[in-house]
Amino acid sequence: TLLKVLMTNVCTFDCRYCVNRRSNDTRRAAFTPRELAELTIGFYRRNYIEGLFLSSGVLRSPDYTTEQMICALRILRQEYRFNGYIHAKAIPGTSPELVQQLGLLADRLSVNIELPSQSGLQLLAPDKTKDAILRPMGQIRDGVAQSKAELVKYKHAPAFAPAGQSTQLIVGATSDNDRHILQLTESLYQKYRLKRVFYSAYVPVVENSLLPALDTKPLLDLLLHSLGIVLGQSLLQGVGHALDGSLGLGQTQAGDLADDLDDLDLLSGIETGQDHVKLGLLLSGGSSSAGSG
Secondary structure: OEEEEEOEOOOOOOOOOOOOOOOOOOOOOEOOHHHHHHHHHHHHHOOOOOEEEEEOOOOOOHHHHHHHHHHHHHHHHHHOOOOOEEEEEOOOOOOHHHHHHHHOOOOEEEOOOOOOOHHHHHHHOOOOOHHHHHHHHHHHHHHHHHHHHHHHHOOOOOOOOOOOEEEEEEEEEEEEOHHHHHHHHHHHHHHHOOOEEEEEEOOOOOOOOOOOOOOOOOOOOHHHHHHHHHHHOOOOOOOHHHHHHHOOOOOOOEEOOOOOOOOHHHOOEEEOHHHOEEEEEEEOOOOOOOOOO
């Protein structure tokens, strides 16, 4: 079981699909690094959780937000000697130096691919770019490989994201078809050596003419979720050609995820003493569910 939590739901980005987008009038809050570390270690010592899944909105800038995340993880690892599992989100646009520091504190990193096309990003997530997303994915890939090589030579060498990296897509927010999504998935596995590509059904929670209507029923994402596993094992060559016709998935479309917990229905308010709503918090029932690996 992982504690899934945002460092903050404040965000300078204005992604159309996200409840925490800059233009949305919603309550905002943020943890200090020590508050987050104390919350995590408290749950861990009570055996409520086995690890932490840390994401965040973009407070001030990607670098500033990542610095706050790094500070919280350092308190956990170095001061509290926390040895549990940590999955941290690398925010698109973060400097390579900070991604490196984050990877030395986390077991797994992930950068969400967001939308399957540059046009989709420009339409629904204008603050994000393909390069800002793929550049840290390449850095993490290379860092993991280098770390493994160093550990072969020196067993006490620092480990960089030893559990690798993953990413995620939401299905159902744009017009990208199934074949394109699966071809993209296969390419991501091959080029960036991902451990998993996760899929999640788009759940309409905001009114926007560029998005599906609020009464749109979420698309079942179990099939694509399973296919992602198979693709990861290089067993799905050419399956995209058969999907649109024979499996009736022509209406399935791929969308975006604004970091697993910085998105849609995954944020619920909790009260914490005098601060009232301190942050949206989600406790997950399993560490291997979509978005929490």
